[in-house]
Amino acid sequence: MEIAGLRQEIGELLETGQAARAAGRLAVLWHREAGPALASYVVSAFEKVRDKLDLRVYRCVILRSFTVEPLVPILKASAFVAGIDLTIEVGQFNSYAQELLDERSALYAASPDAVILAVQTRDIAPELGRGAAAELTEGVTQEFAGWVQAFRARTHANLIIHSLEAPATPSEGIYNSQLEESEAETIHRVNRNLRQLASQYRGVYILDYDGLVARHGREHWCDERKWLTVRLPIAAANLAAMAHEWMRYLAPLAGKVAKAVAVDLDGTLWGGVIGEDGMSGIQLGPEYPGAAYQALQRALLDLTRRGILLAVCSKNNPEDAMEALAGHPGMLLRPEHFSAVRINWNGKSENLREIAAELNIGLDSIAFLDDNPAERQQVRDEAPEAMVLELPEDPMEYARAVRDYPAFERLALADEDRQRTKYYAAERERAALEQSVGTGEDFYRSLRQEAEVSPVDRFTLARVAQLTQKTNQFNLTTKRYTEQQIDDLAKRPGWRVLALRLRDRYADNGVVGVAITHDEGGVCQIDTFLLSCRAIGRTVETALLAYLAEAARERGARRLRGCFLPTKKNAPAKDFYRAHGFTRVPPASGEDTGAELWEAELSGPRAVRELRCPEWVRLVAPVAENA
Amino acid sequence: MSSETLDEVRRIAADVFGRDENLLGADSSPEQVETWDSVQHLTLVLALEARYGVEFSPEEMERMKTLGDIAGLVGSKIR
Numbered sequence: 001m002e003i004a005g006l007r008q009e010i011g012e013l014l015e016t017g018q019a020a021r022a023a024g025r026l027a028v029l030w031h032r033e034a035g036p037a038l039a040s041y042v043v044s045a046f047e048k049v050r051d052k053l054d055l056r057v058y059r060c061v062i063l064r065s066f067t068v069e070p071l072v073p074i075l076k077a078s079a080f081v082a083g084i085d086l087t088i089e090v091g092q093f094n095s096y097a098q099e100l101l102d103e104r105s106a107l108y109a110a111s112p113d114a115v116i117l118a119v120q121t122r123d124i125a126p127e128l129g130r131g132a133a134a135e136l137t138e139g140v141t142q143e144f145a146g147w148v149q150a151f152r153a154r155t156h157a158n159l160i161i162h163s164l165e166a167p168a169t170p171s172e173g174i175y176n177s178q179l180e181e182s183e184a185e186t187i188h189r190v191n192r193n194l195r196q197l198a199s200q201y202r203g204v205y206i207l208d209y210d211g212l213v214a215r216h217g218r219e220h221w222c223d224e225r226k227w228l229t230v231r232l233p234i235a236a237a238n239l240a241a242m243a244h245e246w247m248r249y250l251a252p253l254a255g256k257v258a259k260a261v262a263v264d265l266d267g268t269l270w271g272g273v274i275g276e277d278g279m280s281g282i283q284l285g286p287e288y289p290g291a292a293y294q295a296l297q298r299a300l301l302d303l304t305r306r307g308i309l310l311a312v313c314s315k316n317n318p319e320d321a322m323e324a325l326a327g328h329p330g331m332l333l334r335p336e337h338f339s340a341v342r343i344n345w346n347g348k349s350e351n352l353r354e355i356a357a358e359l360n361i362g363l364d365s366i367a368f369l370d371d372n373p374a375e376r377q378q379v380r381d382e383a384p385e386a387m388v389l390e391l392p393e394d395p396m397e398y399a400r401a402v403r404d405y406p407a408f409e410r411l412a413l414a415d416e417d418r419q420r421t422k423y424y425a426a427e428r429e430r431a432a433l434e435q436s437v438g439t440g441e442d443f444y445r446s447l448r449q450e451a452e453v454s455p456v457d458r459f460t461l462a463r464v465a466q467l468t469q470k471t472n473q474f475n476l477t478t479k480r481y482t483e484q485q486i487d488d489l490a491k492r493p494g495w496r497v498l499a500l501r502l503r504d505r506y507a508d509n510g511v512v513g514v515a516i517t518h519d520e521g522g523v524c525q526i527d528t529f530l531l532s533c534r535a536i537g538r539t540v541e542t543a544l545l546a547y548l549a550e551a552a553r554e555r556g557a558r559r560l561r562g563c564f565l566p567t568k569k570n571a572p573a574k575d576f577y578r579a580h581g582f583t584r585v586p587p588a589s590g591e592d593t594g595a596e597l598w599e600a601e602l603s604g605p606r607a608v609r610e611l612r613c614p615e616w617v618r619l620v621a622p623v624a625e626n627a
Numbered sequence: 628m629s630s631e632t633l634d635e636v637r638r639i640a641a642d643v644f645g646r647d648e649n650l651l652g653a654d655s656s657p658e659q660v661e662t663w664d665s666v667q668h669l670t671l672v673l674a675l676e677a678r679y680g681v682e683f684s685p686e687e688m689e690r691m692k693t694l695g696d697i698a699g700l701v702g703s704k705i706r
Binding site: 035036037038040041044067069070073223225226228229230232235236237239240 | 639642643644645666669670672673674675676677678680682683684685688
């Protein structure tokens with residue numbers, strides 16, 4: 001559809017209050033023409049319906065050494081399209097150092113979720129490459145180190161630091177290439193130090209600004225006239241690319257991540273139509289035009305290594321499609337890479353809902369990849385929670401679209417992520433076993449489950465934080481914690497952060513559960529209790545709760561107290577405390593926060609009996625719990 | 628200057644300034660349009676540069692007193 005027609009349609013949808021449909025079309029429009037011309041329109045359209053959309057609220061401050069104001073509406077529009085209602089504040093020109101160092105600065109008063117430090121070499125260290133390399137490198141590194149240290153001491157917010165860019169024309173001219181300690185080399189050294197600095201802190205990330213500039217071409221990235229007049233070092237044509245790069249960090253930080261991607265087959269994974277063209281007729285292989293589809297498959301394969309699951313969602317005869325999936329010599333993806341398969345003639349939105357249910361994830365955690373704009377529209381209209389990739393028309397650009405999609409970005413990868421496709425394969429075997437031995441105790445026994453509960457350590461910290469951020473269903477309080485916050489909680493006196501690792505006859509499932517407790521006056525309070533969706537329905541939650549009760553009793557606690565905070569998604573956890581013998585008690589302050597309080601006596605005549613580890617789960621004691 | 632160019636400049640300006648397109652004309656200027664400040668002026672210039680693939684010099688930016696001036700400058704660059 002033409003832009004004008006699309007805008008008219010959006011206008012009508014906005015007037016009739018059809019928020020979700022308007023949002024879907026705004027996303028299509030934005031993908032066609034992201035940039036300064038459209039940004040304000042998209043932002044104001046979203047602002048009209050933001051209350052009717054399920055948007056993630058996120059606050060960000062941009063500290064800068066150059067003009068970023070024209071980028072603000074573009075970033076805001078990109079965020080809206082990604083399902084994030086982003087508040088953006090911009091620091092004063094060149095006041096980034098004071099803002100970071102002064103605990104009473106506007107930066108900390110704004111209590112942001114994320115801070116972007118947008119600085120460039122020519123502002124922050126113009127002398128780099130024009131003097132004693134070692135001293136200058138050390139000096140600049142120390143400056144950054146001081147800022148980051150101050151920042152970490154004052155806030156839990158995430159920090160995104162632009163790396164320093166090399167100049168298009170080095171100060172030494174061609175002699176740059178002959179020097180061991182050239183300007184470019186000095187800047188690279190500082191960037192290496194910055195990466196190392198970031199790795200010492202939780203929630204500090206380096207944005208490869210030098211790489212971004214290089215990708216777009218150093219000469220082409222900057223408009224020298226805008227730089228010299230209004231201190232804007234980014235050409236008009238590249239503003240959207242800068243905002244997009246920020247989104248690749250902000251989307252995962254705000255929790256907008258795809259856990260699975262459902263892909264169409266004809267025209268997407270291969271060229272042509274398998275049902276008509278047959279195995280020998282479809283385009284797929286190392287040579288053009290099949291190479292474009294192989295490139296996409298390679299990009300998808302890379303996603304599986306980040307822990308993102310693949311699913312097939314195709315209108316086809318299952319026999320034709322499966323033959324190609326299993327047997328076509330050009331396929332890089334094979335049936336074992338797909339954790340769920342829907343090949344039928346049903347609507348795509350319906351199939352996506354089924355795939356989400358089968359994988360035990362929310363519909364809003366599924367990304368949909370289809371070359372057909374009509375199918376994408378159908379999904380946007382009928383399953384608006386799902387993320388829909390707006391694929392370019394040219395198949396040769398498909399792989400790039402997948403590699404650039406912010407919801408596929410991960411800021412940290414735990415071992416569990418790399419293994420996820422295998423876990424789901426093991427899950428399918430388990431389901432087959434359940435079919436053969438039936439449900440209930442026989443099934444649980446045959447799984448030979450082993451649960452290991454241990455205090456969070458540096459190996460499990462990232463995974464534990466990730467679980468608090470991503471788990472929606474079996475999550476009693478849905479409190480989201482960053483790695484930094486988890487680390488702090490674990491060090492607080494009286495607090496315990498516990499990771500539950502689960503092994504069974506099929507796999508070591510890694511860390512699948514988290515419990516956070518704190519003791520207060522003889523009562524052990526459960527702050528957080530959650531279980532990854534792939535461990536639901538196997539009674540390990542009982543094992544973990546029994547462990548908490550036993551450990552609390554040994555520490556002399558009389559009572560275990562938990563809280564259930566209902567959300568749209570955590571119905572599976574609703575009856576958890578009741579089913580384990582807890583008694584509902586009225587809220588202490590008398591105010592109604594929507595939270596349910598539950599208590600269980602740990603000793604005496606009214607001690608609950610239900611709090612025992614099921615006999616078919618072997619509880620492996622931790623080595624030693626730090627008191 | 629073609630009326631087509633002026634129409635498109637008016638439409639983009641309406642988006643940038645958050646104003647109704649029909650209230651903007653060739654003689655609209657920062658004095659009349661409340662939201663037309665220096666930041667929005669820069670944003671409008673960037674929007675036109677991105678839309679038409681052109682670049683404006685500092686002197687040209689100075690000469691942009693009305694939407695008509697702007698449309699005329701755009702027209703001279705894309706001709």
